[in-house]
Amino acid sequence: MNPQLTADGRLRHLLTLDGLPRAILTQILDTAESFMDVGEREVKKVPLLRGKSIFNLFFEPSTRTRTTFEIAAKRLSADVVNLNIATSSQTKGEAILDTVDNLAAMHADMFVVRHSQSGAAHFIARHVAPHISVINAGDGRHAHPTQGLLDMFTIRRFKGEFHNLTVAIVGDVLHSRVARSQIHALTTLGVPEVRVIGPKTLLPTGVEQMGVKVFHTMEAGLAGCDVVIMLRLQSERMKGALLPSAQEYFKFFGLTPEKLALAKPDAIVMHPGPMNRGVEIDSEVADGPQSVILPQVTYGIAVRMAVMALLAGGTTA
Amino acid sequence: MPASLPDVDPLIARLATTIAPTLTPDTVIVGIHTGGVWVAERLHAMLHCALPLGMLDISFYRDDFSRIGLHPQVKPSNLPFDLEGRAILLVDDVLHSGRTVRAAMNELFDYGRPASIRLAVLVDRGGHELPIRPDFTGLTLTVPAHQNINLSRLDDGHLTLSLA
Numbered sequence: 001m002n003p004q005l006t007a008d009g010r011l012r013h014l015l016t017l018d019g020l021p022r023a024i025l026t027q028i029l030d031t032a033e034s035f036m037d038v039g040e041r042e043v044k045k046v047p048l049l050r051g052k053s054i055f056n057l058f059f060e061p062s063t064r065t066r067t068t069f070e071i072a073a074k075r076l077s078a079d080v081v082n083l084n085i086a087t088s089s090q091t092k093g094e095a096i097l098d099t100v101d102n103l104a105a106m107h108a109d110m111f112v113v114r115h116s117q118s119g120a121a122h123f124i125a126r127h128v129a130p131h132i133s134v135i136n137a138g139d140g141r142h143a144h145p146t147q148g149l150l151d152m153f154t155i156r157r158f159k160g161e162f163h164n165l166t167v168a169i170v171g172d173v174l175h176s177r178v179a180r181s182q183i184h185a186l187t188t189l190g191v192p193e194v195r196v197i198g199p200k201t202l203l204p205t206g207v208e209q210m211g212v213k214v215f216h217t218m219e220a221g222l223a224g225c226d227v228v229i230m231l232r233l234q235s236e237r238m239k240g241a242l243l244p245s246a247q248e249y250f251k252f253f254g255l256t257p258e259k260l261a262l263a264k265p266d267a268i269v270m271h272p273g274p275m276n277r278g279v280e281i282d283s284e285v286a287d288g289p290q291s292v293i294l295p296q297v298t299y300g301i302a303v304r305m306a307v308m309a310l311l312a313g314g315t316t317a
Numbered sequence: 318m319p320a321s322l323p324d325v326d327p328l329i330a331r332l333a334t335t336i337a338p339t340l341t342p343d344t345v346i347v348g349i350h351t352g353g354v355w356v357a358e359r360l361h362a363m364l365h366c367a368l369p370l371g372m373l374d375i376s377f378y379r380d381d382f383s384r385i386g387l388h389p390q391v392k393p394s395n396l397p398f399d400l401e402g403r404a405i406l407l408v409d410d411v412l413h414s415g416r417t418v419r420a421a422m423n424e425l426f427d428y429g430r431p432a433s434i435r436l437a438v439l440v441d442r443g444g445h446e447l448p449i450r451p452d453f454t455g456l457t458l459t460v461p462a463h464q465n466i467n468l469s470r471l472d473d474g475h476l477t478l479s480l481a
Contacts, residue, residue, distance in 0.1 A: 010386070027389065030390070030391070031387065031391055033393060034374065034376070034377075034391040034392065034393045034394075035377075036393065037393060037394065037395075038377075041427055041428055042427065042428055042429050043426075043427035043428075045427070046377035046378065046424075046427070047377070047378060047423070048377050048378075048382055048387075309377075309387050310386070310387055312383075313382050313383065313385070313386030313387045
């Protein structure tokens, strides 16, 4: 049984996009569409989650993701508490659950969890009382479902449909929870061709089994693409044996205007942020007319509002 | 209780006739999704309103959200005008408890401060639970609490009332 769904098939937690039915993904995207104009009104709030308490549990630092979750919760009129917990004191699972139990005793209704270890959000979701929902805001290399959803929302806004697209995901797929969530969502929503492009050392072995085509050069991989998703290259990868240098990486896999010209003329460029300019993406592309990187940030708020609203509703039935 | 419900078109025509003398040039018509929008579209055309039609989906303002959750098909609200200082004619298909209208008014005030809000409904079926009464009514009925009166739209755009 999918731990994210209730017995009658409604969303109970959001932990991963893997195995979520298309109808639920579409429902989240449609609901997010309705939240889009709230940010532009005189009063940028709806009263949906009035009286609910949402705890942002960040065991791994992230200013931007935490901020967009916080804004989303506040626009739904929830009360938000941010906790940045140093991982050093939380190495044991028991300590995490103690923290969760204490917050539940303060009548928490929802936890937004980010942790450097894969499976942390699942671990908490299995532990909490039935009325509490958990949202995974990124766990290790495993999943980052709200990022995957906001990327789908962005693609749908600019391209309209999924069934006629070729989408390329470029870079460090191996270490990327974002890429995994994107691949699950793209295939579930019916994108006929999902490509991954990167050096062999940064693509997971057996990635083809996720339903993607593998390319090792930008020239071959970008040809005919409608959507180009660049991944952040973690600087620590350069220290190991995986890559020679940032300059070398940029030469082969950095997105420049010349390489982008290989994709369709109306292709959009996405990036989950924060960007390494001059490593995976050229500033001219990042700030250029095909970039939708800042709209992604704006849409992220509406998508997170939709997820929170769907999780919080109907729980006292 | 009438065995068959009256045709919708004459009811809307009657509504339009009673509303017409009260309209000012800056009145905006706002329909509540879904049935209220259908009625509002008709009134908007019959009354020759210069300003665009507004549409409200009150899903985010419902008072039963924590009990039943989000409506599966939330539509975006669309109010393509500044509400500040405007006279608003709020339109719904059926007035029952009054909770939908309360939610709609709460939402309207999050867009700005209107000068006035008046309420037009196709059917007032009784069973009010809040001090909300329509200013314009197409039809007044008493429907038992266990029954619902619904407005539906056929493929050709024709509106019909039914009792279930």
